[in-house]
Amino acid sequence: MSVQDYIRERFFPHIWCPGCGHGTVLNNLVRAVETLGLDKNEIVMVSGIGCSSRIAGYLDFHTLHTLHGRALAFATGVKLSRPELNVIVPMGDGDALAIGGNHFIHAARRNINITAIVMNNRIYGMTGGQFSPLSGEATTATTAPFGTIDPDFDTVALATAAGASYVARTTTYHVQEIRKRIAEAIVHPGFAVVEVMSQCPTYFGRKNKQGDAVEMLRRYKEGTVPLDKQPADPEKIPRGVFVQRERPEYCKRYEHLVQAAMTDGAALT
Amino acid sequence: MKPKHPTVICINTDWCKGCGICAAFCPKQVLVMNQRDKAEVVAAENCIACKQCEQRCPDLAIQVIKSPAKEEKEAS
Amino acid sequence: MTAKTTKFVQGNEACVEGALYAGLDFFAGYPITPSTEIMELLARRLPANGGKFIQMEDEIASMCAVIGASLTGRKVLTATSGPGFSLKQEALGFAVMAEIPCVIVNVQRGGPSTGNPTHVAQGDVNQARWGTHGDHAIVALTASNHQDVFAMTVEAFNIAETYRTPVILLLDEVVGHMRERLTVPEAGAIPLVERLRTSVRKGVDYHPYLPRDDGRLPMSDFGGVHRYNVTGLFHDMWGFPSDNPGVVHGLIRHLMDKIENNAHRLAHYKTYHLQDAETVLISYGSAARSALHVTENLRARGERIGLMELQTLWPFPAEQVARECGHAKQVVVVEMNTGHMCQMVRAALGPPARVFLANRMDGVLITPTDIKAHLRLIAGRGV
Numbered sequence: 179m180s181v182q183d184y185i186r187e188r189f190f191p192h193i194w195c196p197g198c199g200h201g202t203v204l205n206n207l208v209r210a211v212e213t214l215g216l217d218k219n220e221i222v223m224v225s226g227i228g229c230s231s232r233i234a235g236y237l238d239f240h241t242l243h244t245l246h247g248r249a250l251a252f253a254t255g256v257k258l259s260r261p262e263l264n265v266i267v268p269m270g271d272g273d274a275l276a277i278g279g280n281h282f283i284h285a286a287r288r289n290i291n292i293t294a295i296v297m298n299n300r301i302y303g304m305t306g307g308q309f310s311p312l313s314g315e316a317t318t319a320t321t322a323p324f325g326t327i328d329p330d331f332d333t334v335a336l337a338t339a340a341g342a343s344y345v346a347r348t349t350t351y352h353v354q355e356i357r358k359r360i361a362e363a364i365v366h367p368g369f370a371v372v373e374v375m376s377q378c379p380t381y382f383g384r385k386n387k388q389g390d391a392v393e394m395l396r397r398y399k400e401g402t403v404p405l406d407k408q409p410a411d412p413e414k415i416p417r418g419v420f421v422q423r424e425r426p427e428y429c430k431r432y433e434h435l436v437q438a439a440m441t442d443g444a445a446l447t
Numbered sequence: 448m449k450p451k452h453p454t455v456i457c458i459n460t461d462w463c464k465g466c467g468i469c470a471a472f473c474p475k476q477v478l479v480m481n482q483r484d485k486a487e488v489v490a491a492e493n494c495i496a497c498k499q500c501e502q503r504c505p506d507l508a509i510q511v512i513k514s515p516a517k518e519e520k521e522a523s
Numbered sequence: 524m525t526a527k528t529t530k531f532v533q534g535n536e537a538c539v540e541g542a543l544y545a546g547l548d549f550f551a552g553y554p555i556t557p558s559t560e561i562m563e564l565l566a567r568r569l570p571a572n573g574g575k576f577i578q579m580e581d582e583i584a585s586m587c588a589v590i591g592a593s594l595t596g597r598k599v600l601t602a603t604s605g606p607g608f609s610l611k612q613e614a615l616g617f618a619v620m621a622e623i624p625c626v627i628v629n630v631q632r633g634g635p636s637t638g639n640p641t642h643v644a645q646g647d648v649n650q651a652r653w654g655t656h657g658d659h660a661i662v663a664l665t666a667s668n669h670q671d672v673f674a675m676t677v678e679a680f681n682i683a684e685t686y687r688t689p690v691i692l693l694l695d696e697v698v699g700h701m702r703e704r705l706t707v708p709e710a711g712a713i714p715l716v717e718r719l720r721t722s723v724r725k726g727v728d729y730h731p732y733l734p735r736d737d738g739r740l741p742m743s744d745f746g747g748v749h750r751y752n753v754t755g756l757f758h759d760m761w762g763f764p765s766d767n768p769g770v771v772h773g774l775i776r777h778l779m780d781k782i783e784n785n786a787h788r789l790a791h792y793k794t795y796h797l798q799d800a801e802t803v804l805i806s807y808g809s810a811a812r813s814a815l816h817v818t819e820n821l822r823a824r825g826e827r828i829g830l831m832e833l834q835t836l837w838p839f840p841a842e843q844v845a846r847e848c849g850h851a852k853q854v855v856v857v858e859m860n861t862g863h864m865c866q867m868v869r870a871a872l873g874p875p876a877r878v879f880l881a882n883r884m885d886g887v888l889i890t891p892t893d894i895k896a897h898l899r900l901i902a903g904r905g906v
């Protein structure tokens with residue numbers, strides 16, 4: 179199968195702006211699925227609201243485009259109900275970690291077998307350039323004309339502390355990594371988080387004098403390093419797989435609970 | 448030596464939004480942005496079929512089809 | 524469980540029995556008084572019956588999770604009370620828009636805000652109707668005793684499946700916590716509506732949002748052979764976003780009409796001594812227990828009084844109320860709020876004004892004595 183077999187071609191060209199990193203995530207997410215040779219009928223993509231969340235409509239899977247911040251909660255219902263399905267949840271940074279922060283940490287805590295992709299453009303794209311919890315201090319945004327005074331989350335540290343059993347980070351410059359990391363995350367039997375730094379040239383780039391999409395990708399190239407090289411380059415943002423560990427998975431544990439319940443006479447009536 | 452069947456680079460100009468990413472990061476300067484702000488192939492013979500353009504394109508507007516010779520070489 | 528059984532239970536347990544009888548197989552919730560017993564019971568019963576139970580991180584997540592599970596073909600339930608019901612509203616609207624069958628129980632307590640957690644109220648009737656934003660229709664049922672709680676719970680699932688809609692079951696603290704006898708009928712005694720699934724075969728274009736001639740929309744489970752899109756945006760018959768004015772208007776109309784045009788089918792109510800009643804009480808939920816007591820009591824003394832007990836609150840059974848109360852000299856709506864149903868009854872009966880409100884909203888169940896005092900006031904005889 180080729181990339182074209184996984185997308186809903188009639189909706190292209192897509193709605194994203196020229197040079198939007200979200201398109202590159204879509205591009206390589208499809209390649210990850212293609213690499214794994216998954217059956218489209220076994221993939222459910224659940225997204226929230228935001229530019230990033232529109233990704234679901236373009237893909238030829240079972241797609242559920244829900245509410246801002248709530249994708250993981252809907253996805254939890256899908257996954258617990260039908261554990262045999264592959265559930266992939268692409269989210270914006272505001273979607274995942276502002277309004278959806280509670281669902282994010284609890285999905286990680288349960289270690290439910292869902293693939294969460296945080297498309298981090300450090301801004302609210304869809305609503306026109308307000309700052310997000312991943313913007314970081316001194317970022318300019320429409321709601322921070324004097325620069326943000328809000329510190330940011332480190333998605334990797336947050337996901338790790340909350341209990342995610344696979345945690346990785348990459349950027350839209352490093353496209354081979356996107357494909358590999360997403361493929362690993364899908365195969366990983368637990369809650370897997372892939373943070374993809376994704377440029378929003380329209381709002382973040384312009385407001386913060388970061389240039390166009392090309393210039394922003396150069397910054398990803400030069401401003402990040404593979405995890406093992408970071409000690410030599412502590413100023414740069416590390417990329418790679420930060421966590422890959424075994425923890426009991428939620429749906430598996432539920433199966434055991436069912437067995438316990440079925441042998442408990444009191445539960446039956 | 449140049450391959451007999453060079454790699455074909457297809458650009459879907461209906462989908463291309465002219466961001467310039469493909470041209471900027473092509474290691475062999477195969478692509479440029481034309482006056483209509485679309486990507487255009489100018490040096491197909493230099494293409495090493497690394498597919499970086501295809502994979503980085505946010506609009507899924509490029510497809511790189513390797514020459515049969517290259518495919519064979521890779522397969523063996 | 525197939526044989527008929529009789530139990531002495533709380534109303535919340537009657538609701539659980541009804542849900543399991545209806546074929547519940549997925550519950551998600553978050554504890555809140557006075558609804559918590561529903562989830563506690565299901566935590567035990569559902570896994571033992573091969574179903575799924577999950578305690579989510581909040582009520583928003585619970586509502587979202589049941590919608591997700593419903594799309595995979597499950598019969599789903601969530602239960603809550605006032606503050607949690609407020610949190611569910613956005614996702615409830617999603618279920619309306621995307622036409623996802625689900626049942627939401629709200630065991631009402633006093634509000635606004637944290638209000639009166641362990642005391643009775645019926646203040647969420649209008650919230651059930653208009654809690655989520657935008658034009659939409661909704662179904663809300665209620666019950667005053669455990670046998671009816673059971674029956675209305677089963678009916679809630681049947682309606683949800685028939686009309687592809689969320690259905691709200693508005694109970695209250697008194698009904699939820701009170702204990703009385705419940706007979707669970709044998710399997711098959713009450714007909715169950717199972718999900719209508721599409722007969723469109725694999726590879727043939729399936730339209731998840733194209734109503735059949737009878738207005739119903741056959742579904743296809745997520746994970747099945749038809750891959751389609753579900754969204755809270757206005758959407759076309761494939762489920763893809765559209766802001767085409769015709770599509771938007773058509774969808775609003777469809778969402779309204781599928782419920783409002785079937786109001787007569789959805790209208791459940793009970794009548795007591797209405798044939799010659801000059802005074803008609805209209806009530807529902809635990810308030811209707813006191814209203815029934817008053818009705819029987821005054822009838823025994825020869826007064827021409829009757830009771831219409833509403834079990835469907837939304838869509839409001841305006842025609843039925845007009846028909847049953849048309850001849851009455853006065854209509855007295857007995858409820859524990861500022862007059863949510865009273866307003867609707869007034870609108871349904873029109874002038875001349877003869878509709879009165881007999882209410883109480885202090886966290887205490889309205890008593891027969893309270894109602895009688897109201898009746899004396901209305902009759903100009905003082906308290």
Ligand SMILES: Cc1ncc(C[n+]2csc(CCOP(=O)(O)OP(=O)(O)O)c2C)c(N)n1
Pocket residue numbers: 227228229230231246269270271272273274297299301302303304305310
């Ligand atoms: C409950 C709710 N609050 C606010 C909004 C408005 N809203 C839509 S998208 C969005 C933020 C989008 O930013 P992000 O999640 O980072 O995704 P991006 O658009 O940058 O990809 C907001 C605030 C909404 N749709 N729903």
Ligand code: SF4
Pocket residue numbers: 193194195197198199200229230299303304377378379380381
């Ligand atoms: S606003 Fe930003 S995030 Fe949204 S489509 Fe445009 S570039 Fe992408």
Ligand code: SF4
Pocket residue numbers: 197458462463464465466467468469470485486503504505506507508509
């Ligand atoms: S990367 Fe894609 S969209 Fe951008 S210029 Fe090249 S072909 Fe066009």
Ligand code: SF4
Pocket residue numbers: 456472473474475476477478493494495496497498499500501511
């Ligand atoms: S495949 Fe590589 S060399 Fe060829 S045009 Fe694309 S980026 Fe340039």
